[in-house]
Amino acid sequence: MPQASSNKTASSRDIGMDLGTANTLVYARGHGIVLDEPSVVAVKAGTTTALAVGTDAKETIGRTPGSITAIRPLRGGVICDYEAAEEMIRHFVRKAVPGRRPRTRMVICVPSGVTPVERRAIVQAATRAGARAVHLIEEPMAAAIGAGLPVAEPRGSMVVDIGGGTSEVAVISLGGIVTSRSLRVGGDRLDTAVMDHVRKEHGLLIGERTAEDVKLGLGSAWPVPDRPELETRTFTVRGRERVGGMPKTLTLTAQDVRAALDEPVEAIITAVRTTLEECPPELSGDVMEHGIVLTGGGALLPGLDLRMASATGIPVFVADNPLECVVQGSGRCVEDLDTLDTLGGPSAPAKV
Secondary structure (H helix, E strand, O other), X not given: OOOOOOOOOOOOOEEEEEEOOXXXXXXXXXXXXXXXXXXXXXXXXXXXXXXXXXHHHHOOOOOOOOOEEEEOOEEOOEEOOXXXXXXXXXXXXXXXXXXXXXXXXXXXXXXXXXXXXXXXHHHHHHXXXXXXXEEEEEHHHHHHHHOOOOOOOOOOEEEEEEOOXXXXXXXXXXXXXXXXXXXXXXXXXXXXHHHHHHHHHHOEEXXXXXXXXXXXXXXXXXXXXXXXXXXXXXXXXXXXXXXXXXXXXXXXXXHHHHHHHHHHHHHXXXXXXXXXXXXXXXXXXXXXXXXXXXXXXXXXXXXXXXXXXXXXXXXXXXXXXXXXXXXXHHHHHHHOOHHHHOOOHHHOXXXX
């Protein structure tokens, strides 16, 4: 997905934020998506002083001297470093709403499985970063809204949102989440799976950025008939030998990477099956008729839709612009804050 223009700014004080483990996207009322940057903060070691945030900070991962530490403030979709998260949110809000302005109203997307303590941490971080009012909306609901699903109708809609830290599976009807699963398996877990596979099978140690490049270049969940060229691709990685510690080069195949990704992909599909088993029969019929919609960065993994369809017997579709669905859903709420009041059930947003 092309990066949002850094020159696009907003006059509105209301913003929607997809505060993701891997990337943060910001939607400004009346302007659309104005920011899309990695959720990374580079700080001076031993202090909380931020030296870089977002794209600039990501460039330092794996390459920082001892005096600089690259931090990802969110893990599994929740805050793990409060001070870094607060600094990151403040930085992104300033970029999205520049200049001296009244404190902004924010709609922030959170995983459906977050605890009250984790919700409170997100609200406090946003408030300290400059928000005067914070609404929390669950990610699968935001993803469904952003994908254009009829969430307010008395019809079952199923969405699977695969982000960097979590995968959210939900069946939605009448503005509420009827049944759902939230598992801390996402793009980061896929990267870790590649690292573990290369270490165990080939005795080579590689870093997070290399593993992500391998996933993006060779990753797939299932052979794709329309893209036979994927089966013959190779990827050369450079790393350090597990035994001996010397630099080494290795060539991986698409089949190698598919085997590496099998476990986390199967965990996502198992969550989909479990959610379907708990779904009321009438809504199951709706899902069978209208299919499952994939959103999030993980939806772009080639063959995932085919594998999920084979495992469930239900049609599976990848949403248009899956990377933007969650932030677009929060943006719909920002454009009409009354929309938040129509969302009921377990997914009802929290307002602070």
